[in-house]
Amino acid sequence: MGFKEVYASWQENPEAFWMQAAEAIDWDAKPSKALFDDNAPLYEWYKDARVNTCWNAVDRHVAAGRGDQTAIIYDSPITGVKDQITYAELQTRVASLAGALRAKGIEKGDRVIIYMPMVPQAIEAMLACARLGAIHSVVFGGFAANELAVRIDDATPKAIIAASCGLEPGRVVEYKPLLDGAVELSKHKPDFCMVLQREQHPVELDNDFYVDWHESQNGVDPAECVPVEGDHPAYILYTSGTTGAPKGVVRPTAGHLVALNWTMKNIYNVDPGDVFWAASDVGWVVGHSYICYAPLIHGNTTIVFEGKPVGTPDAGTFWRVISEHNVRCFFTAPTAFRAIKREDPKGELIKDYDISCLRGLYLAGERADPDTIHWAQDVMGVPVYDHWWQTETGYTIVGNPAGIEALPVKIGSPTVPMPGYDVQILDEAGHPMGANELGAIAIKLPLPPGTLPTLWNAEERFKKSYLNTFPGYYETGDAGMIDEDGYLYIMARTDDVINVAGHRLSTGGMEEVLAAHPDVAECAVIGVTDQLKGQLPVGFLCMNSGAGRDEAEVVAEVVKLVREKIGPVAAFKLAVVVDRLPKTRSGKILRGTMVSIADGKDYKMPATIDDPAILGEIKTALQSIGYAG
Numbered sequence: 001m002g003f004k005e006v007y008a009s010w011q012e013n014p015e016a017f018w019m020q021a022a023e024a025i026d027w028d029a030k031p032s033k034a035l036f037d038d039n040a041p042l043y044e045w046y047k048d049a050r051v052n053t054c055w056n057a058v059d060r061h062v063a064a065g066r067g068d069q070t071a072i073i074y075d076s077p078i079t080g081v082k083d084q085i086t087y088a089e090l091q092t093r094v095a096s097l098a099g100a101l102r103a104k105g106i107e108k109g110d111r112v113i114i115y116m117p118m119v120p121q122a123i124e125a126m127l128a129c130a131r132l133g134a135i136h137s138v139v140f141g142g143f144a145a146n147e148l149a150v151r152i153d154d155a156t157p158k159a160i161i162a163a164s165c166g167l168e169p170g171r172v173v174e175y176k177p178l179l180d181g182a183v184e185l186s187k188h189k190p191d192f193c194m195v196l197q198r199e200q201h202p203v204e205l206d207n208d209f210y211v212d213w214h215e216s217q218n219g220v221d222p223a224e225c226v227p228v229e230g231d232h233p234a235y236i237l238y239t240s241g242t243t244g245a246p247k248g249v250v251r252p253t254a255g256h257l258v259a260l261n262w263t264m265k266n267i268y269n270v271d272p273g274d275v276f277w278a279a280s281d282v283g284w285v286v287g288h289s290y291i292c293y294a295p296l297i298h299g300n301t302t303i304v305f306e307g308k309p310v311g312t313p314d315a316g317t318f319w320r321v322i323s324e325h326n327v328r329c330f331f332t333a334p335t336a337f338r339a340i341k342r343e344d345p346k347g348e349l350i351k352d353y354d355i356s357c358l359r360g361l362y363l364a365g366e367r368a369d370p371d372t373i374h375w376a377q378d379v380m381g382v383p384v385y386d387h388w389w390q391t392e393t394g395y396t397i398v399g400n401p402a403g404i405e406a407l408p409v410k411i412g413s414p415t416v417p418m419p420g421y422d423v424q425i426l427d428e429a430g431h432p433m434g435a436n437e438l439g440a441i442a443i444k445l446p447l448p449p450g451t452l453p454t455l456w457n458a459e460e461r462f463k464k465s466y467l468n469t470f471p472g473y474y475e476t477g478d479a480g481m482i483d484e485d486g487y488l489y490i491m492a493r494t495d496d497v498i499n500v501a502g503h504r505l506s507t508g509g510m511e512e513v514l515a516a517h518p519d520v521a522e523c524a525v526i527g528v529t530d531q532l533k534g535q536l537p538v539g540f541l542c543m544n545s546g547a548g549r550d551e552a553e554v555v556a557e558v559v560k561l562v563r564e565k566i567g568p569v570a571a572f573k574l575a576v577v578v579d580r581l582p583k584t585r586s587g588k589i590l591r592g593t594m595v596s597i598a599d600g601k602d603y604k605m606p607a608t609i610d611d612p613a614i615l616g617e618i619k620t621a622l623q624s625i626g627y628a629g
C-alpha cells in the first residue's frame, strides 16, 4: 500500500486503523474498542484495556528470546565513558530499581520527579516508574531550582530521583544545591530523594531526605510489572505556554504505546534490532518519545549520548557516534547542525568516518531552514526529513512516511499529515482557508492515540489553551499554510512561545522575572532571529523613575535573575533599557512590530499605535546590541 491508501484507510475507518495498530502491543487485557468519545470534546483511547509500558519496552523482548540484544548504548564524550546494556540487563536493573522505589512506598498513580543528566539511569528511572504504574515527570537539568519547585508543587510527587551532577562542557552542574533550593521553595514536600552518585561529583547525602540509588536497592525484591488502565497517565511533561506557569502535558499509557510503536517503522523506517539515535535530552519530549520509549517498545537499540554536537571534543562527534554504533536512523534539532556547520562549514570531519550505515536524518523541534537541510544532505548523502510535532502530541503530526513510501521532499515543508491527523488552516473566525493561504494551524478532533487528553490537574486550562478558540478543533499555536499538494508550511507561533536552540520557552515567563526586579517599572521580552539557535530572547526594560541606577548594572542583574529563576537554558543574555515601550492605544505592547524591527524586516505601521516615534527609539536600542540592521 502506498501512503495515500494508508492515510485513506485511516480516514475511512479510524477505529479499525487504531485497533489494528494496537495488535503490536502486549495487553494484559485487550481494549474492547479504540476511541472513547462519551466525554467529548475530551477523548480517550483504549480506556478499558490493561497494559504495562515497561513490559512492552523491556520484558517482552526478553521473553521473546532477545535478552542479549543491546537495548541502550551509552556514549559520553564528556566523560570518555562508553557502555552497553542488553535488554536482559535492563530488565534486571529496572526491576531492582522499581523494587527499591516500591519498598519506599511508591505505588501506582504516585508522581515521581526525575531530574537527571543524560545517563542510562535516567531511562531506567523512567522505566522503573512505568513498571509500578507511577507517573514520572522528568525535569530538564538546565532549569533552575525555582522551575523545579513550580513542577514539584504542580505534580506533588512522593519522590524525586536525581543524580549528584550533570556535566556541561567546562562546567559541573551540581544538582544538590538545586534540589535543596527547590524543596525549600516548594509548598509540597516529597518524602524522599534518591540520588545516583556520579564519580565526577559525589555529594554528601546529609539528611534522611536523601537516599542512595544503589544502597536503596540492597536486599529488596525486584518488582514485577503492574498493569494499568489504558487511560492511566504514563507521565507528565511540563512545557511552556503563554504565561509563566508551565503546562503539565499528560501522556496516556495505552495510546502512547500504540502510536509510538507505529511511528518506528512507518515514519523512521527501522526494524527491531536496528540502532536508532535521537540526540536530544530526556528532559524534552523528543527524549521521552525517541530516546526512551519508542525505540525500546519497538525493540530497537537506543543511544544515550552525553555530549554536544560541537566541542565534545569537536564537530565530528555525531559522525563518530553514527559510524561507531552503526546508527540506521538519526534524529536531532536543526540547531545542532547549524552548530556543526559553523565549526566545519565544508564538512571536512565527516571524511574520517564511514556513515554508510545511516538511512536518514530526521529534524524537528524548530523550523528547519533550507540552508541547513541542503548542507546536511550534501555532507551526509542521506535523505533529510523535516517533521513537525509538539510536546502535546508526543510524535509526528506532519512528516514524511519513509517506511511506507518516501514522499518527494519540498524544502521548507515538513511534508504531509500522518494518519490520525486531519490538519486544517483556519481564519480568525474558524473557517477553513484555501490552498497557500496563511492562517492558524488546527487539528480536527479527536486527536489520535497517545496525544494529550488533558493538562495535569487543569482541565479548564486545557480547554482554554487548546479547544475553545476553534470549537471541534485542537489549536496548535502555530500558524502556516497548506499548498495545493497538501504539504504543510509552518510559519510562526501565534502565542508568546519562542524557540531557542530547539527548546520551547515562554517570553511571558521571562517577563514575569524581569518585572520582579525592584528597579524595573515595565518590560517586554521578544524572540529575535539568531543564526545558531533560531531565536534568542531580548529584554526591554523601562526603569522606575528616580531609580537612579546604572543601566548596565540593571541589565546584568536581570540577566542573572533569569538564569537563577528559569535557568541557563533560557539563554537570556541580552537586554536594553528604553524610556517607553511601543503600545496600541488600548495599552497592548506591540511585540510583533518589535520583532520585525530587530530582524530588519519590513513592517506595516500598526494602525492602532499610540505613538509611532517610539519605534525609532526601539530601533536605536536594538542597534546598540547589534540588531535591527
Ligand code: COA
Pocket (backbone or CB within 6 Å): 140, 141, 142, 143, 166, 168, 169, 173, 279, 280, 281, 284, 286, 308, 309, 310, 332, 333, 335, 336, 339, 364, 365, 500, 501, 502, 503, 532, 533, 567, 568, 569, 570, 571
Ligand atoms: N543542564 C544544565 N545546563 C544546561 C543543560 C543541562 N542539561 N543544557 C544546557 N545547559 C546550559 C548550557 O550550558 C548553556 O549555559 P551557558 O549559558 O553557561 O553557556 C545554556 O544552558 C544554554 O544551552 P544551549 O542552548 O544548549 O546552548 P549551548 O551554547 O551550550 O549549545 C547548541 C548550543 C546548538 C550546541 C545546543 O543548543 C544543542 O546541542 N542543541 C541541540 C538541541 C536539542 O537537543 N534540542 C532538543 C529538542 S530536539
Ligand code: AMP
Pocket (backbone or CB within 6 Å): 239, 285, 363, 364, 365, 366, 367, 368, 386, 387, 388, 389, 390, 391, 392, 414, 476, 477, 478, 490, 492, 493, 499, 502, 503, 504
Ligand atoms: P515542543 O513542544 O518543545 O516540541 O515545541 C513544539 C513547537 O516547536 C511547535 O509548536 C513549533 O512551533 C515548533 N516546531 C517543532 N517542530 C517543528 C518543525 N519541524 N518546523 C517548524 N516548527 C517546529
